[in-house]
Amino acid sequence: MSSGAAATAAARLDLERVRAEFPALRQEVHGRPLVYLDNAATTQKPRAVIDAVRGFYERDCANVHRGVHVLSQRATVAFEQARTAVKAHLGAADSREIVFTRGATEAVNLVAASFVRPRLGHGDEVLVSHMEHHSNIVPWQLLCAERGATLKVIPIDDRGDIILEEYERLLSERTKIVGVVHISNALGTVNPIAEMVAAAHARGVPVLVDGAQAVPHAAVDVRALGCDFYVFSGHKVYGPSGIGALYGRREHLLEMVPYQGGGDMILSVSFAGTTYQEPPHRFEAGTPNIEGAIGLAAALRFLQGLGLEAVAAHEAELLADATAAVLEIPGVRLIGNARRRAAVLSFVMDGIHPHDIGTILDTEGVAVRAGHHCAQPVMARYGVSATVRASFGAYNTAAEIEALVRGLHRVREVMG
Numbered sequence: 251m252s253s254g255a256a257a258t259a260a261a262r263l264d265l266e267r268v269r270a271e272f273p274a275l276r277q278e279v280h281g282r283p284l285v286y287l288d289n290a291a292t293t294q295k296p297r298a299v300i301d302a303v304r305g306f307y308e309r310d311c312a313n314v315h316r317g318v319h320v321l322s323q324r325a326t327v328a329f330e331q332a333r334t335a336v337k338a339h340l341g342a343a344d345s346r347e348i349v350f351t352r353g354a355t356e357a358v359n360l361v362a363a364s365f366v367r368p369r370l371g372h373g374d375e376v377l378v379s380h381m382e383h384h385s386n387i388v389p390w391q392l393l394c395a396e397r398g399a400t401l402k403v404i405p406i407d408d409r410g411d412i413i414l415e416e417y418e419r420l421l422s423e424r425t426k427i428v429g430v431v432h433i434s435n436a437l438g439t440v441n442p443i444a445e446m447v448a449a450a451h452a453r454g455v456p457v458l459v460d461g462a463q464a465v466p467h468a469a470v471d472v473r474a475l476g477c478d479f480y481v482f483s484g485h486k487v488y489g490p491s492g493i494g495a496l497y498g499r500r501e502h503l504l505e506m507v508p509y510q511g512g513g514d515m516i517l518s519v520s521f522a523g524t525t526y527q528e529p530p531h532r533f534e535a536g537t538p539n540i541e542g543a544i545g546l547a548a549a550l551r552f553l554q555g556l557g558l559e560a561v562a563a564h565e566a567e568l569l570a571d572a573t574a575a576v577l578e579i580p581g582v583r584l585i586g587n588a589r590r591r592a593a594v595l596s597f598v599m600d601g602i603h604p605h606d607i608g609t610i611l612d613t614e615g616v617a618v619r620a621g622h623h624c625a626q627p628v629m630a631r632y633g634v635s636a637t638v639r640a641s642f643g644a645y646n647t648a649a650e651i652e653a654l655v656r657g658l659h660r661v662r663e664v665m666g
C-alpha cells in the first residue's frame with residue numbers, strides 16, 4: 251500500500267475512541283502516562299471483551315454440552331457461536347474446522363501429536379524456518395527425537411526474509427510437514443505464506459502456519475492461503491489468555507487421532523472400548539475455557555469493528571515512523587529489515603544491554619520487551635542474545651512513538 255493510501259485508511263481509525271475502549275491504557279506508571287508497546291507479548295483488552303467475560307460470569311455460567319438446564323444451554327450456544335466467529339474471522343469453510351485450544355502453543359502440539367506423529371517415521375523430516383518462535387520448534391524437536399526423524403531449518407537472509415530457493419530445495423518426499431510463522435514476533439517479517447504453501451503442496455507436503463502475530467494485524471483467509479493448519483492465541487488479539495484456536499482442514503481433522511482423553515471428546519466409554527466424537531470435539535477433552543472462547547469472539551468482533559485494513563494501515567504507518575526515528579539515534583541497529591514487515595520493531599544499541607534499555611524506558615512509562623522473544627535461534631542468526639522490541643497495536647499513537655524515541659535518547663544520556 252502506498253503511504254498516501256495508508257494515510258487515508260489510517261484516518262478511518264478514530265484513535266481517541268479506540269483508546270477510550272481500553273481501561274488499562276488510562277493509567278500512569280512511574281508517574282508517566284503508560285505507553286504500551288509490548289503488544290506482541292500480549293495486548294490490552296477492550297471493554298467489549300471485559301464485558302463479555304463478565305456477562306458470562308454474571309448470567310450464563312454453566313458447563314457446556316452437558317446440561318439440559320437453561321444456563322447450560324445458554325453457555326453452550328455462546329461457546330459454539332464463538333467457534334463460528336473464529337471460523338468467519340479466519341475465512342474457514344466450516345466451523346467444525348475450528349478446535350479451541352489454550353493458545354498457539356497447544357495448537358502446534360496438538361497437530362504434532364495427532365496429525366504428524368502417526369505419519370512420521372525414521373529418516374523423515376520436519377521443516378521449519380530459522381525465525382520460528384520456540385512453540386513452533388520445540389514440539390517438533392520432541393517428536394523428531396521420539397520418531398527418529400530430523401528437524402530441518404529453512405534459512406533466512408540478513409534482512410530477515412526466508413530464502414525461498416533454499417526452502418524449495420529442502421522440500422522432499424521425506425518432508426512430513428512444514429511449520430512456518432506468518433508474521434515473525436522477533437523480526438516482524440511477513441512471510442509469503444500462499445507461495446510457500448503452493449510449493450509444499452506441489453510435493454504433497456502439508457503446511458502448518460503459526461498465525462499468533464498475524465491475526466491481530468492482518469485479515470487472514472485460510473482458504474486463500476491454502477494452508478492445512480493455522481494456529482493463533484486469543485491474548486495477542488485483544489482477547490483473553492488461555493484460549494486460542496487451531497484451524498485444520500476437515501479432511502485432516504477427520505483422520506486425526508485424539509489429542510488428550512477425557513470427558514466431552516467421547517461418544518461412549520466402556521472398559522471394552524471407547525468411541526470418539528467427531529472433530530472438533532474429539533480434540534477438546536475436558537471442560538473448555540468457555541469464558542475465554544466467549545471473550546475471544548468479542549475480541550474478534552471488536553477488531554472487525556475497527557476494520558482490519560484500517561488497523562493494518564495505521565500500524566504500518568507507526569512502524570515506518572518508528573523505524574525512521576529510531577535509526578536516527580546513534581548506535582542503533584535494526585534486527586530484521588525484511589521486505590514486508592508488520593507491527594514489530596526489533597533493535598539493539600551499541601554497547602548497551604537490551605535489558606538496561608528496557609528498564610530505563612520503563613522508568614519513562616514506556617513498556618517494551620527486552621530479551622530473546624522465545625526465538626533464540628533467530629537471535630543467534632544475528633549474533634545477538636537479545637533485542638529491544640517495540641510492538642504496535644491498534645491503539646498506539648504517533649505521540650507514543652515520540653515518547654519511545656525520547657526515552658531512547660534518555661538511555662543514551664544515562665548509559666553514555
Ligand code: PMP
Nearest residue numbers: 353354355383385435462463483
Ligand atoms: N508464535 C508466535 C509468533 C508468538 O509470538 C507466540 C507468543 N509470543 C507464540 C507462537 C506462542 O503463543 P502462546 O504463548 O500464546 O501459545
